[in-house]
Amino acid sequence: MTQTTSSGALPEAVRALAEADFSAVAGRFTHAGFTVAQPADGILTIKRAGAPDRASVLVSVGVHGDETGPIEVVAHLLEALSHDATKLAVDLMLCVGNIGAIREGKRFIDADLNRMFRAERGTLAGTAEAARADVMMAATTAFFDGAGPVRWHLDLHTAIRPSVYPTFAIVPELIEAGARGKLIDWLGAAGIGAIIMNPQSAGTYSYYASEHHGAAGTTVELGRIGTLGQNDIGQFAEAAQALDALLRGVAPAAAGRAPHIFNTAQQIIKLSDQFKMAFGRDTQNFTALPQGAEIARDGDTVYTVRHAQEYVVFPNPDVRVGLRAGLMVVRAA
Ligand SMILES: O=C(O)CCC(=O)N[C@@H](CCC(=O)O)C(=O)O
Numbered sequence: 001m002t003q004t005t006s007s008g009a010l011p012e013a014v015r016a017l018a019e020a021d022f023s024a025v026a027g028r029f030t031h032a033g034f035t036v037a038q039p040a041d042g043i044l045t046i047k048r049a050g051a052p053d054r055a056s057v058l059v060s061v062g063v064h065g066d067e068t069g070p071i072e073v074v075a076h077l078l079e080a081l082s083h084d085a086t087k088l089a090v091d092l093m094l095c096v097g098n099i100g101a102i103r104e105g106k107r108f109i110d111a112d113l114n115r116m117f118r119a120e121r122g123t124l125a126g127t128a129e130a131a132r133a134d135v136m137m138a139a140t141t142a143f144f145d146g147a148g149p150v151r152w153h154l155d156l157h158t159a160i161r162p163s164v165y166p167t168f169a170i171v172p173e174l175i176e177a178g179a180r181g182k183l184i185d186w187l188g189a190a191g192i193g194a195i196i197m198n199p200q201s202a203g204t205y206s207y208y209a210s211e212h213h214g215a216a217g218t219t220v221e222l223g224r225i226g227t228l229g230q231n232d233i234g235q236f237a238e239a240a241q242a243l244d245a246l247l248r249g250v251a252p253a254a255a256g257r258a259p260h261i262f263n264t265a266q267q268i269i270k271l272s273d274q275f276k277m278a279f280g281r282d283t284q285n286f287t288a289l290p291q292g293a294e295i296a297r298d299g300d301t302v303y304t305v306r307h308a309q310e311y312v313v314f315p316n317p318d319v320r321v322g323l324r325a326g327l328m329v330v331r332a333a
């Protein structure tokens with residue numbers, strides 16, 4: 001079945017996930033004997049009763065409302081899996097993040113949801129996204145409470161700008177070494193070209209799940225923002241296959257290539273409205289800058305490249321004061 005939208009015909013599975021309408025898939029998993037619940041709007045959990053050792057996998061999409069490619073990828077995958085429901089080999093929590101922003105085709109309504117997964121929110125405490133993050137954290141806590149030791153969180157995003165690596169991931173350094181190794185292997189099988197090791201929380205969902213719930217969490221960037229129903233998701237076939245294999249508890253079809261590993265050199269924080277980036281808004285992710293080059297200036301503060309070479313990721317002068325306006329990374333030895 002398809003639904004016609006302003007952007008053309010949207011496959012029913014995509015429409016349903018984008019609108020957080022889980023009725024069809026929930027029915028199929030229930031019929032296959034799973035315990036299915038919807039603890040909050042946009043959140044679906046599917047568990048097998050009496051199987052405490054199963055891996056627990058949280059998959060989130062749409063934390064930024066204009067990042068629609070992963071919604072399409074997961075919608076098709078979930079639709080297919082629900083028709084083969086007994087093959088689901090993990091406890092699954094599926095979270096459609098910023099439902100209001102998805103509806104409006106915007107990154108966020110009041111403020112960036114992916115900076116709200118921390119206690120201090122300052123002036124953003126009363127925003128729609130602060131309330132949504134509270135709901136998501138409560139559901140995440142309930143999902144992982146009492147779960148077995150194998151815990152994953154894949155938070156699927158897309159980047160605003162083009163990138164030297166069209167697919168890349170951010171991995172919190174604090175993940176225990178064994179679990180981190182398995183996660184990096186999986187990211188390789190998923191066709192992810194580069195991994196940024198991140199030592200510090202920026203208030204993101206995946207860092208929160210790693211820090212507070214012992215999950216092997218990661219933010220995965222799959223291409224660029226696009227209109228729902230118009231993304232070329234064929235380019236993410238490896239990621240879709242690897243995710244499907246994870247949910248079915250089987251090895252990915254391809255081992256993939258080892259991603260390039262980068263360490264975080266510095267986070268560029270916007271300190272005031274005087275903040276000015278030294279290069280254009282459309283500078284692509286992983287653009288190399290030489291030692292001493294100016295990155296940004298903000299009043300008396302001048303951010304410069306400290307290593308022989310640093311690469312800029314997520315350059316964004318338009319963020320709110322106090323938030324990350326870019327990440328400088330270096331190739332790991
Ligand atoms: O392309 C951009 O500038 C932003 C893409 C995006 O939403 N990235 C995430 C990364 C989260 C992390 O650091 O783990 C974000 O900025 O929230």
Ligand SMILES: [Zn+2]
Pocket residue numbers: 063064067114157158
């Ligand atoms: Zn995003």
